[in-house]
Amino acid sequence: MKILIIEDEAELANSIVSYLSGQSYLCELAENYFKALEKISAYHYDCILLDIMLPGGSGLKLLAELKFQNKQDGVIIISAKNSLEDKIGGLELGADDYLAKPFHLPELAARVYSVIRRRNFANSNTIQQKEIEIDLLAKSVTVHHKPMVLTKTEFDMLLFFIGNKNRIVSKSALAEHLSGDLADMLDNHDFIYAHIKNLKKKLAEANAGNYLKTRYGNGYKWEI
Amino acid sequence: MKLLDKPLKAYTTYAMLVLLASIPVYFLMVDWIWFHEVNEHNLIVTESTKQNLKSLQLSNAQLDQATKLWSQLTPETRLREVEKLAADSTYTLYRKNTYIPNKGFDRYHGLVSYFELNGRFYSITVETNVEESYETIFGITAITVVFFVILLIGFIKLNKHISGRLWKPFYQTLEKMRSFDLSNHKNITFEPSDIIEFEEMNAEINKLIIGNVSAYNQQKEFTENASHELQTPLAIVQSKLDLLLQDPSLTNGQSTIIEETNNALSRISRINKNLLLLAKIDNQQFMDKETFSVLPILNDLVKTLSVFAADKLIHLTAMSDSEIEGNKMLVDIMLTNLLMNAIRHTGYDAEIVVLLDGDQLSISNKGDTKLNTDRLFQRFGSISKHTPGSGLGLSIVREICERYGWTISYDYLHNLHTFKVVFLDSKFIPI
Numbered sequence: 001m002k003i004l005i006i007e008d009e010a011e012l013a014n015s016i017v018s019y020l021s022g023q024s025y026l027c028e029l030a031e032n033y034f035k036a037l038e039k040i041s042a043y044h045y046d047c048i049l050l051d052i053m054l055p056g057g058s059g060l061k062l063l064a065e066l067k068f069q070n071k072q073d074g075v076i077i078i079s080a081k082n083s084l085e086d087k088i089g090g091l092e093l094g095a096d097d098y099l100a101k102p103f104h105l106p107e108l109a110a111r112v113y114s115v116i117r118r119r120n121f122a123n124s125n126t127i128q129q130k131e132i133e134i135d136l137l138a139k140s141v142t143v144h145h146k147p148m149v150l151t152k153t154e155f156d157m158l159l160f161f162i163g164n165k166n167r168i169v170s171k172s173a174l175a176e177h178l179s180g181d182l183a184d185m186l187d188n189h190d191f192i193y194a195h196i197k198n199l200k201k202k203l204a205e206a207n208a209g210n211y212l213k214t215r216y217g218n219g220y221k222w223e224i
Numbered sequence: 225m226k227l228l229d230k231p232l233k234a235y236t237t238y239a240m241l242v243l244l245a246s247i248p249v250y251f252l253m254v255d256w257i258w259f260h261e262v263n264e265h266n267l268i269v270t271e272s273t274k275q276n277l278k279s280l281q282l283s284n285a286q287l288d289q290a291t292k293l294w295s296q297l298t299p300e301t302r303l304r305e306v307e308k309l310a311a312d313s314t315y316t317l318y319r320k321n322t323y324i325p326n327k328g329f330d331r332y333h334g335l336v337s338y339f340e341l342n343g344r345f346y347s348i349t350v351e352t353n354v355e356e357s358y359e360t361i362f363g364i365t366a367i368t369v370v371f372f373v374i375l376l377i378g379f380i381k382l383n384k385h386i387s388g389r390l391w392k393p394f395y396q397t398l399e400k401m402r403s404f405d406l407s408n409h410k411n412i413t414f415e416p417s418d419i420i421e422f423e424e425m426n427a428e429i430n431k432l433i434i435g436n437v438s439a440y441n442q443q444k445e446f447t448e449n450a451s452h453e454l455q456t457p458l459a460i461v462q463s464k465l466d467l468l469l470q471d472p473s474l475t476n477g478q479s480t481i482i483e484e485t486n487n488a489l490s491r492i493s494r495i496n497k498n499l500l501l502l503a504k505i506d507n508q509q510f511m512d513k514e515t516f517s518v519l520p521i522l523n524d525l526v527k528t529l530s531v532f533a534a535d536k537l538i539h540l541t542a543m544s545d546s547e548i549e550g551n552k553m554l555v556d557i558m559l560t561n562l563l564m565n566a567i568r569h570t571g572y573d574a575e576i577v578v579l580l581d582g583d584q585l586s587i588s589n590k591g592d593t594k595l596n597t598d599r600l601f602q603r604f605g606s607i608s609k610h611t612p613g614s615g616l617g618l619s620i621v622r623e624i625c626e627r628y629g630w631t632i633s634y635d636y637l638h639n640l641h642t643f644k645v646v647f648l649d650s651k652f653i654p655i
Contacts, residue, residue: 009456009459009460011460011463011464012456012459012460012463015460015463015464015466015467016463018467019463019466019467019470022470080452080455080456080459081452081455083504083509084509084510084553100455101455101456101458101459102455102458102459102461102462102463102489102493103459103462104462104466105462105463105466105467106466153531167470168469168470170465170466170469170482170483170486171483171486172483172486172487172490173466173486176490179531179532182528182529182532182560182564191531191532191533191534194534215479216474216475216476216478216479216480217476217479217480218479218480218482218483219469219479219483
């Protein structure tokens, strides 16, 4: 899977590369408008992470260029602006998702995973994780071909872990993913414990392997 | 006192003084003319009588007879024989009229004159009724008062007319300044005036306003830019922490430090995000409006929030739904902030009561002490060690309410905090 990261902040770009590379993604970097234009014209990427404010031009122009060249690359806008206009404008120009800075890397990874799945596996909507099978359209899960009933939160959580497999996800990243903007306002992220406990219990009851591990008390890891 | 009334008062006082002073002057003048004329009249009568008598060339006997007859016919004009001649003299007296006594006292002015006829001396006294001085004073005073009233009415009318027109540009400027609101982005233009002072005043005010507007805009832009600029370094720190957590050599203690740093970082992000939101509201973004019902939003919100506040009971009661007009996203933010505020300040297992009754929405939760109402809705006004909020939630609520003219209030009664929103435009004045 090839990912192009168009971001002028080297430190942030490096972090993203470092995190995603561990997820068996092949990452390339473009730190300005012209390099980005060159790369998107020459190659195909499964997913492009696009910053809007770039030296040399706007990321939205690149988006228009992609559309003009009739490219099918998935695009996630990562912007510091978090303005509704940019979000709507970007999505209208064909971006798949919009992520405002600052964000957690696991959140980004989960979104990349989801975009790539949507783009590449348009026909098969199932994810197979050993004995666990997830139907994305029906939002149902089976373990050893037997259905496992999950709440919406538990289902979201499972997908989030699979998008970050073999990576440690912090409690705050998970909380932010589940509650969106509300995480900001919650005093603590203790509500996570109950959901994790339930998911673990349901997986164990369905005789799934013990893939969901707790690390250092505050982190979680989907080991497979 | 209004500006225009000040000269009016001065003019009126001056006119009154002048008119008051004119009363004795008029009186003295009129009285003097009276006396002068009556004296002249008396003199003419005396002289004509003297000369006519002399020209008759009567004998002494005839003269006595004539004098006698004279005295009987006109006792007021006395003609009598005297010992010797003397200089003419005048006198004034008040007496009752002999013929019409119920007329009261009249004033008479008399002239006593002496002459010689046939070697005998005679005196002749002529009296003429003069206007009484109190009558003159009364008349003059009455007329003066009438004129004063006429002047006063004239002054008021003229003052209103001329001054009103004269000061019109001033009042227009005043009205414009009164309706000027720094935050609503409307520039004001003053109507040109042909009076130099007003033109100068308007120009100076304009200069002040332009300076203020630009300072205000700079400040707003600064907030927005500062918040934007902070997002990227925050994103870098966040990403580094996420990476650090992947390090297999991490100890439990180090991982806890990372999580604690994460929490602090998310608080910074939250403050920054809210500052940015406030700046955007200030900068007149989110201007698009739509009409929608409050209840469905509340229902969704309560459902979502219940997941994250499972230990608290949120009761939503709706007597009647309300249709409101506004930016849906802002209203959503406002309601979320209000509810989250209640959730955050409610203890374990406690109850939050949300009541929607038409245009009124109230959110109540239990609490031990009344909140500081002075600082409650101010930016960073309610922040404390015990409530690790951003300190901006309620000021965002107020800002949104203010935009649409809704009223937000806080009350503390029977150990219950209640925030109340009235979705009615208080700025709207029905015609």
